[in-house]
Amino acid sequence: AAGVIQSPRHLIKEKRETATLKCYPIPRHDTVYWYQQGPGQDPQFLISFYEKMQSDKGSIPDRFSAQQFSDYHSELNMSSLELGDSALYFCASGPGQETQYFGPGTRLLVL
Amino acid sequence: AQKVTQAQTEISVVEKEDVTLDCVYETRDTTYYLFWYKQPPSGELVFLIRRNSFDEQNEISGRYSWNFQKSTSSFNFTITASQVVDSAVYFCALSELRNSGNTPLVFGKGTRLSVIA
Numbered sequence: 001a002a003g004v005i006q007s008p009r010h011l012i013k014e015k016r017e018t019a020t021l022k023c024y025p026i027p028r029h030d031t032v033y034w035y036q037q038g039p040g041q042d043p044q045f046l047i048s049f050y051e052k053m054q055s056d057k058g059s060i061p062d063r064f065s066a067q068q069f070s071d072y073h074s075e076l077n078m079s080s081l082e083l084g085d086s087a088l089y090f091c092a093s094g095p096g097q098e099t100q101y102f103g104p105g106t107r108l109l110v111l
Numbered sequence: 112a113q114k115v116t117q118a119q120t121e122i123s124v125v126e127k128e129d130v131t132l133d134c135v136y137e138t139r140d141t142t143y144y145l146f147w148y149k150q151p152p153s154g155e156l157v158f159l160i161r162r163n164s165f166d167e168q169n170e171i172s173g174r175y176s177w178n179f180q181k182s183t184s185s186f187n188f189t190i191t192a193s194q195v196v197d198s199a200v201y202f203c204a205l206s207e208l209r210n211s212g213n214t215p216l217v218f219g220k221g222t223r224l225s226v227i228a
Contacts, residue, residue, distance in 0.1 A: 033215055042202060043156070045215035056215050088154060092216075099146065100206075100216060102156040 002026050004103035006091050012109045013081050021076040021106045025093030031055070032074045033100055034066060035090040043090060049074060081110045113138045115205050117219035124193050125227050131189045132222045134203030140164075142208040145179065145186045146216065151199040159201075162186060164208075193226045200224070 005024040013019050025032050031050045035043040036059075045058035049068035060066075063081075068074040078085060086109050092100040114137040124130045136145065147159040160170065162179050170177050174194075178187045190197055200221045206213040 031213075035216075042218040042220050043216070045217075048215055058215060090156060092156075094213065098213070099144075099158055099161050100213070101158060102148075104155050107154070 004091055004093050004101055006089075006103035006106050008106060009104060010107050010109075012111065014111055015081060015083060017081050017110075019078045019081060019108060021078070021089055021091075021108075023074045023076070023091030023093075023103060025072055025074070025091070026095075026101060029072075029093035029095050029101075031094045031100075032068055032072070033092040033094070034060075034074070034076050035092065035102075037088040037090065037105075039087070046076070078108075083110050086110045113140075113205050113207065113214075113217045115203050115217055115219035117201075117203055117222050119222045120220070121223045121225070123225045123227060126195060127192050129189060129191050130193050130224065130226075131187055132201050132203075132224070134186045134188070134219060136184050136186065136203070136205050138205060138207060140207040144206050144208065144213060146204040146206070147177070147186075147188050148202045148204060148218075149199045150202065150221070156202070159188075190224075193224075195226050195228050198224060198226045 033048040034046040037043040046060040048056045052068045066076045088105045090105045092102045094100040116135045143164045145162045149157045174191045176189045202221045203219045204216040
């Protein structure tokens with residue numbers, strides 16, 4: 001069965017650089033979620049989209065933005081990267097009122 | 112506000128022992144979902160089970176079983192005859208039901224399970 005696809009899987013950036021993470025949800029899933037998981041932490045919700053409209057906003061820094069495109073893929077844009085942004089970033093998708101299925105994550109390291 | 116508490120930070124068991132992971136939740140909503148996810152050392156988050164707030168039927172699936180009790184706001188997870196491959200961090204999570212998709216997941220802090228051969 002198709003799973004959530006995230007790219008890239010690993011990313012190394014310098015401080016103050018920008019990064020773009022991509023997410024391709026499971027086909028026919030209408031909701032996409034982004035989570036950030038710091039080392040040894042639980043995943044923290046950043047932002048979500050339902051039918052390409054932003055539906056919820058969590059603890060997403062102003063330096064980050066996201067959108068969902070007409071083909072339902074989503075991108076998380078991160079600017080002015082800081083050391084503390086180093087984390088595992090998950091995208092999840094879900095068919096409305098059901099389970100969220102997670103992608104493999106993008107491991108971001110900011111040096 | 113929603114809250115999920117996993118009081119056990121780390122558990123170590125010897126292979127073939129049974130182990131129960133505890134989860135207690137708080138929510139003001141009457142309609143919600145509870146989940147367990149597994150995060151092995153490779154890092155991915157693997158969905159294990161979902162339970163609706165109106166379905167208290169407990170379930171057994173192979174070596175896994177779940178005990179959902181609304182009266183005590185608990186959703187515990189038991190692994191029978193544990194194996195080394197069960198070693199992972201296990202997260203309990205909660206989301207609330209609404210018309211336009213579920214609310215984002217609120218996770219517990221996770222329980223790190225180590226199964227020793």
